[in-house]
Amino acid sequence: MKRKRILVNAYFAQNLGDDLFLKVLFDRYPNVEFHLLTANEKYKIVFQNYRNVKIIKTLSVKIGNRTVNLFNKVHDCIVKYRNYNAFVNIGGSIFMESVGWEKGLKSRRHLPEKFKKVNKNTYIIGANFGPFEDDLFMRKHKEFFASFDDICFRDNYSYTIFGDLENVRFAPDVVFSLKSKYSAIPGNNRVIGFSIIDVEKRKGLKHYFYKYIEKMSEIIKNYIDLGYKIKLFSFCEKEGDLRAINFLLKNMESQYAKQVAVVSYSVNINKFLDEYKTCETVIGTRFHSIILSLLFNQNIFPIIYSDKSYNVLRDINMESNCCFIKDIEELDVKKVIKDSLDNKLANRSLMLESEEQFRKLDLLLV
Template identity: 25%
Template sequence: MNIVLDAYLDNNLGDDLMIKILVKHFPQHEFFLYSNSSAVKNTFHGIENITVKRIAERKLDFKKADAYVTIGGSRFQLVSLKQKFWRLNRLKQLSRLKRQKIKIATIGSNFGPFSGKFAVKLAEWELRKNDLVTVRDKEAADFLHQFKNVDNYHLADDIVYNLDSIYSRNYPQKSGLGISAYRSIRAPEYNFENYKYLAALADQYIRKTRKTVKLFAFDSENENDVVAALHIYDLAEEKDSYEIIPYLGAEEHFLQEFEACERIVAIRFHSAVLADIFEIPFLPVAYSNKMSNFLNDRGYAGPVTELKDMNRDLCVDTLAETIINGGELFSDFTYDHHNASVHFDELEKILNSK
């Protein structure tokens, strides 16, 4: 079966893991991704059932496609006029695919933010055209519940909880702090204050523990967390105790280094998911509803720091002690008690249906 795959392609670890896990689960199918970036193409080089093609080729490929699958969270943000106009054009495309009898699925999603009732209506119109929708948090499931004509939807833990299909854990001796460096392209006015605060926080951790700090850059293209990591390092005083770990398309080394941390400051959503998988206590830092929903679904009642509040008004010493002591951090780990396989189980039913 030929499957056109729609995903966020930015050398972003979380999104790339979802793609790699998906195609590993369905080796009998051929998947097609579309990007003009040679760096993105290199990320998926060597995976037998994935072909990365130029964006201009997608329209022609739809003529021979059997299914169209959109994967990943944050694919339904409808705030600006540009986003709404783009969604209208997408609706026209989905209508054409429907007429061609191509199966349509959206998996691993969450929703929002939205601006106005029309934005919500656009999301509803698109979701009604799907044969399957799977979501990763309860807020998203509740959002779908309001739509009478969207009925084949399922709530399941994030797709990355299926990580063991592509990565074998090492169970290393854990030591030091990992920080998910983050460069916001939506609220850049806060970035430098965040960098200064994280450098001060990491320096304080190093002075109190004499352990290393790893700065993890989850995205290395347009969003470019590598720049955030470099700024934090440049602002730091204890430079000899820092490492920068960038994700450049190959996940093995990145995950090994992440798994070896004993504490995590989780800013990127998938840094929280990975900390949960690897059973690492973490301090959640929220910049969108993704993190908040994840924590609410797990009944977490500990400290949550808003990214925009990570500035000189937030006491560095107190937060460093919270991280070191660990008692208030997220540590109610999922272990193997997740249902992330539901995304693929339900997708398989759709792909196999007549």
């Protein structure tokens, strides 16, 4: 029997959260062949142990400070759409309003339209919508979404915007369905993990960078004084996590800085997860630092840089113990330490519910 074949579009920036989406997808369908269209050569290493994953290299050029993917110019020559069973767009914050979004949407339409012309199914898995300010942005995306066979959002906020479309559903984040040894509950290792981001790179948050770094440094030092080990996690070097960590350590007193371990994700997902699950508590800024801590049954105190994090916490009734970056200066360190204690996910059924992300794709592939 011929192996089914899927063309996958994702965010190929070696961002742990997005790479975990791909890992869950590949693990769920081991007998399906997945083709990834990316100019990032590192993905040959990230998924080198998956025999069902192949990289189809696209072209990119440097224009000024921007890297532009020439995907639309070349992929019609290298992709034979009839040879695929479906197109899957999997990712989290992939529908955010930004400058030039109209051109981006035009480019995004290309692949689904090609697949529909040859009567092949198209899917969007795991996304959230926004943030956005322009109603035109929402209306144009509604037209775009209507052409897909199935769209499963990861938060109720996004679902309610497009819930009148019959092909739109909601299920918890894809990473909740991460399997194997990573579902184990960590032991009490007196290790505190911190997910740090580069606030300067975030829209509307640039002027909070120093306040954010100072507060994270203050919390770290308090935990060290209490006898805890500290691990700082960089989820995506390209987006500045490691830069922010290095800046934090450079400006911290040496007697504290030398007691801090840095764990930076690059290409080895399993190694990163092994380090992460040793933490008893995580002060998490990255969206998927929160999801992983909930999955691993760790104590968690979320630092909110985007409404997407708050929306998910609200969906699971865990929005009480957290802090928005805009309020970071007023955050009481003692409150963080107190509120994070036993702040865990009560509803463990989310792990099963998240598999609903793949319900429609299962009908095609299982």
